[in-house]
Amino acid sequence: MPSLTRVAAAERAALLTVESYDVELDLTGPAERFRSVSTVRFRAAIPGAATFVEVRPARLLGVRCNGVDLDPAALADNQYPLTGLAAENILVVEAEMAYSNSGEGLHRFVDPADGETYLYAMSGMDNAQRIFACFDQPDLKAPVSLTVVAPEGWTVAGNGRLAAGPTSGSTSGSTSGSTSGSSCGRWVFAPTPPLATYFVTLVAGPYAVLRAEHDGIPLGLYCRRSIAEVLDRDADEILTVTRQCLDRLHELFGVRYPFDKYDQAFVPEFNMGAMENPGLVTFRDEFLHRSAVTDGQREHRANVIAHEMAHMWFGDLVTLRWWDDLWLNESFAEYFGSRVTAEATRFDRAWTTFALQRKAWGYAADQRPSTHPVAPAEVVDAAEALANLDGISYAKGAAVLRQLVAWVGDDAFLAGLRGYFAAHRFGNATLADLLAALATSSGRDLTGWAEVWLRRPRTNTLRVEVRRDDAGRYAEVALVQSAPPEHPVLRPHRIGVGLYDPDPAGAGTALRLRQRIEVDVDPATDGGRTVLDGLTGLPAARLLLPNDGDLTFAKVRFDPDSVAAVPAILPELADPLARALVWAEALDAVTDGERPVAGLVALVVAALPAETEVVVVQDVLNRARDLVDRYLDPQVRGAALEQLAGACARLLAVAPSGGSGQLAAARGWIGSTVDAAGLAGWLAGKEVPDGLAVDAELRWAVLHRLVVLGEAGEPEIAAEQETDRSASGAEWAATCRAALPDPAAKERAWALLVGETGLSNRLLEGSARGFWQPEQAELVDSYVERYFAEMPAAALRRTPWVADRVAGLAYPRYAVSARTRELAAALLDRAELPPGLRRVVVDADDDLRRALAARR
Numbered sequence: 001m002p003s004l005t006r007v008a009a010a011e012r013a014a015l016l017t018v019e020s021y022d023v024e025l026d027l028t029g030p031a032e033r034f035r036s037v038s039t040v041r042f043r044a045a046i047p048g049a050a051t052f053v054e055v056r057p058a059r060l061l062g063v064r065c066n067g068v069d070l071d072p073a074a075l076a077d078n079q080y081p082l083t084g085l086a087a088e089n090i091l092v093v094e095a096e097m098a099y100s101n102s103g104e105g106l107h108r109f110v111d112p113a114d115g116e117t118y119l120y121a122m123s124g125m126d127n128a129q130r131i132f133a134c135f136d137q138p139d140l141k142a143p144v145s146l147t148v149v150a151p152e153g154w155t156v157a158g159n160g161r162l163a164a165g166p167t168s169g170s171t172s173g174s175t176s177g178s179t180s181g182s183s184c185g186r187w188v189f190a191p192t193p194p195l196a197t198y199f200v201t202l203v204a205g206p207y208a209v210l211r212a213e214h215d216g217i218p219l220g221l222y223c224r225r226s227i228a229e230v231l232d233r234d235a236d237e238i239l240t241v242t243r244q245c246l247d248r249l250h251e252l253f254g255v256r257y258p259f260d261k262y263d264q265a266f267v268p269e270f271n272m273g274a275m276e277n278p279g280l281v282t283f284r285d286e287f288l289h290r291s292a293v294t295d296g297q298r299e300h301r302a303n304v305i306a307h308e309m310a311h312m313w314f315g316d317l318v319t320l321r322w323w324d325d326l327w328l329n330e331s332f333a334e335y336f337g338s339r340v341t342a343e344a345t346r347f348d349r350a351w352t353t354f355a356l357q358r359k360a361w362g363y364a365a366d367q368r369p370s371t372h373p374v375a376p377a378e379v380v381d382a383a384e385a386l387a388n389l390d391g392i393s394y395a396k397g398a399a400v401l402r403q404l405v406a407w408v409g410d411d412a413f414l415a416g417l418r419g420y421f422a423a424h425r426f427g428n429a430t431l432a433d434l435l436a437a438l439a440t441s442s443g444r445d446l447t448g449w450a451e452v453w454l455r456r457p458r459t460n461t462l463r464v465e466v467r468r469d470d471a472g473r474y475a476e477v478a479l480v481q482s483a484p485p486e487h488p489v490l491r492p493h494r495i496g497v498g499l500y501d502p503d504p505a506g507a508g509t510a511l512r513l514r515q516r517i518e519v520d521v522d523p524a525t526d527g528g529r530t531v532l533d534g535l536t537g538l539p540a541a542r543l544l545l546p547n548d549g550d551l552t553f554a555k556v557r558f559d560p561d562s563v564a565a566v567p568a569i570l571p572e573l574a575d576p577l578a579r580a581l582v583w584a585e586a587l588d589a590v591t592d593g594e595r596p597v598a599g600l601v602a603l604v605v606a607a608l609p610a611e612t613e614v615v616v617v618q619d620v621l622n623r624a625r626d627l628v629d630r631y632l633d634p635q636v637r638g639a640a641l642e643q644l645a646g647a648c649a650r651l652l653a654v655a656p657s658g659g660s661g662q663l664a665a666a667r668g669w670i671g672s673t674v675d676a677a678g679l680a681g682w683l684a685g686k687e688v689p690d691g692l693a694v695d696a697e698l699r700w701a702v703l704h705r706l707v708v709l710g711e712a713g714e715p716e717i718a719a720e721q722e723t724d725r726s727a728s729g730a731e732w733a734a735t736c737r738a739a740l741p742d743p744a745a746k747e748r749a750w751a752l753l754v755g756e757t758g759l760s761n762r763l764l765e766g767s768a769r770g771f772w773q774p775e776q777a778e779l780v781d782s783y784v785e786r787y788f789a790e791m792p793a794a795a796l797r798r799t800p801w802v803a804d805r806v807a808g809l810a811y812p813r814y815a816v817s818a819r820t821r822e823l824a825a826a827l828l829d830r831a832e833l834p835p836g837l838r839r840v841v842v843d844a845d846d847d848l849r850r851a852l853a854a855r856r
Contacts (some may be wrong), residue, residue, distance in 0.1 A: 026149040038094075053135060098512055102802045106121050111225075113224075123197060128200055133586075139321045146186050156204045220261065255421050257312060292698070304340060306344075314374075324376050325375060327397040330393045336443075349576055359396075359399055373392075452491045452492070460491055517534045549577070625671055644668070709738055819844055
């Protein structure tokens with residue numbers, strides 16, 4: 001189906017003003033379909049003009065415009081033509097719509113735990129039209145009135161508050177014993193403030209509900225009944241974070257939460273982390289942790305709660321006009337997600353996570369061939385916008401905002417945002433609107449800043465050059481900025497440079513900050529080489545840390561003396577953010593092929609067992625393991641894995657019993673060890689470290705590793721799935737079955753990945769995740785060619801989100817060879833390739849290019 005273009009959207013926005021949507025959904029029919037009736041009131045600036053409305057039905061039953069019945073057969077490519085418009089119009093569209101199992105439109109899920117059916121709506125990016133007829137673009141906002149006819153025993157919630165109909169849940173306290181609607185009937189919701197179509201949502205099914213209130217705002221939590229016990233256990237933490245974030249955002253923005261309730265629904269098989277639907281945020285229900293988790297995972301949940309709440313202002317109250325300003329949503333929510341989490345919740349080190357984990361995502365995306373500006377000048381259609389939901393729109397954009405705050409000052413930044421909200425309340429805005437508000441508040445013309453930071457792609461690198469005198473003092477310290485030749489843009493940076501030395505008070509061996517200077521790097525005046533005059537004559541530090549405090553978005557490279565000192569000093573560095581920046585530099589240098597993987601493994605062995613920040617442990621282990629798997633020749637990979645497993649074992653030995661560090665170390669050991677007997681012992685409850693719970697999730701991780709090693713098979717998978725009859729268990733089982741080192745199992749898994757199987761999005765992803773294993777290179781060698789031959793047709797059969805996810809996860813990333821790159825090049829020569837698949841292959845091939853270079 002075609003995606004709405006920017007040109008068509010602009011023409012329609014100039015013609016129409018949408019007054020309201022009245023949407024009635026009947027969910028009581030057969031399992032495959034539901035009935036939708038949309039009544040759209042809108043004005044046309046030019047009477048007699050023509051336009052179109054989007055609807056994507058299984059069967060279009062009727063269309064009536066201004067009392068005249070129109071021919072349903074006129075629908076073409078999800079667009080229904082409307083001609084001879086009046087100044088004021090009423091459009092009624094009745095259709096049978098198809099439920100989805102792709103996480104798009106109205107998703108239908110049957111819980112394997114108890115057979116109950118659950119629905120949720122995901123309208124984002126061309127998907128509202130799968131639920132109701134609408135003008136499906138972000139700048140035609142209108143109030144939405146929703147009515148739902150639902151089966152007996154179901155609970156229904158929407159963006160607006162319930163105005164009439166069945167009630168559900170308790171008014172406070174536990175979900176235990178809460179009841180859904182007592183009879184089949186109509187759920188009528190009050191009209192919302194003006195919404196973009198991509199925010200319209202609902203949840204429906206026998207959801208468990210917990211209700212609360214804060215500062216006059218009704219709060220609600222929803223989840224499947226089979227995991228209500230988990231919600232009961234986690235509700236206090238979730239609601240505490242929710243209240244803390246609401247209070248802090250009210251303080252920062254000076255604008256109260258603009259909708260009449262704040263519900264958070266944890267829904268199954270959700271594609272993204274969450275979606276910022278006003279009044280009813282939907283989250284993937286893995287955020288309700290059924291098994292033991294680390295504090296890093298709890299911090300991540302808090303960050304996502306804060307991120308989605310920030311969207312209530314950035315995106316929901318003020319909405320982008322077109323998708324080229326997607327960053328006005330995601331970059332701001334990412335920035336305030338980390339900021340508010342750090343400032344308002346117990347997870348006060350969220351910026352450490354951002355520095356190491358989130359920015360690595362941004363750097364990776366910004367260096368690939370598919371890179372794009374934070375704020376592209378042109379996004380041709382909504383499909384391209386979906387592809388741009390990446391580390392640039394989120395992490396790089398947030399880091400650029402952090403740099404902007406450092407440059408203009410926090411007070412001016414927040415004052416500009418308050419003016420922006422006031423000027424565009426419940427309307428639409430652009431980059432120019434934001435820059436105008438910030439220029440007013442700061443007194444600075446931001447045009448030039450925006451041009452190099454927001455309109456130009458790619459990442460700068462800041463390298464430290466040091467000369468010392470005979471006394472060991474700095475004779476000269478300079479930062480040399482470079483840019484890739486294909487995008488030769490140097491940027492201004494305001495950064496910190498930190499000098500770290502042993503504690504002068506003699507308190508142990510810890511390294512602490514001796515001095516930090518703030519530096520303005522301005523290529524317009526220094527030509528790309530900035531001499532740090534403030535350091536001249538100072539005693540050389542044990543570690544000279546560029547971008548100390550992590551204020552800018554730039555790759556950094558240490559001076560040679562600091563690089564040599566890192567293995568010895570990293571365990572002694574007291575500041576967790578500084579440690580995260582050191583680890584980030586080391587990981588990035590290896591990723592870029594500037595330093596060997598063996599050196600990184602040695603650094604992990606030397607420094608990671610002393611690390612106390614669980615987020616650092618998790619991220620370093622995950623990224624080091626990935627680099628070992630792809631960048632090392634198979635002949636030496638085993639020895640490197642053994643070293644990683646040994647580092648995890650040492651960390652496991654010293655980690656506090658029952659704590660996050662112990663769990664992170666256990667996961668790292670499971671993923672890297674070849675000790676099948678030890679793994680099997682854990683499943684049997686033997687020699688498990690004191691305090692470590694081998695619960696459902698950890699059992700699956702152990703079993704998956706045993707399957708990969710050829711030490712467990714289908715009987716063990718089936719037995720585990722019989723014990724764990726949950727949605728998560730089904731996904732784990734799919735991953736394990738795809739990972740079986742057996743030709744027949746691989747063929748079955750491949751048939752799922754490229755065939756018309758009817759599997760849900762998450763089961764397809766699980767199968768794709770398990771298929772390629774570094775230990776099974778010979779077994780799956782023939783599937784390398786099959787990927788490039790068969791994936792294009794498979795991608796065309798699927799919705800863009802699912803097609804791109806499966807294509808990315810199923811890419812032969814461990815087939816590091818010139819042959820794989822040749823096959824990729826041949827595929828990319830095909831003109832008819834789906835755009836999403838083309839982007840997946842281009843980026844994955846670039847990753848293979850790096851891996852090949854590292855092996856050479």
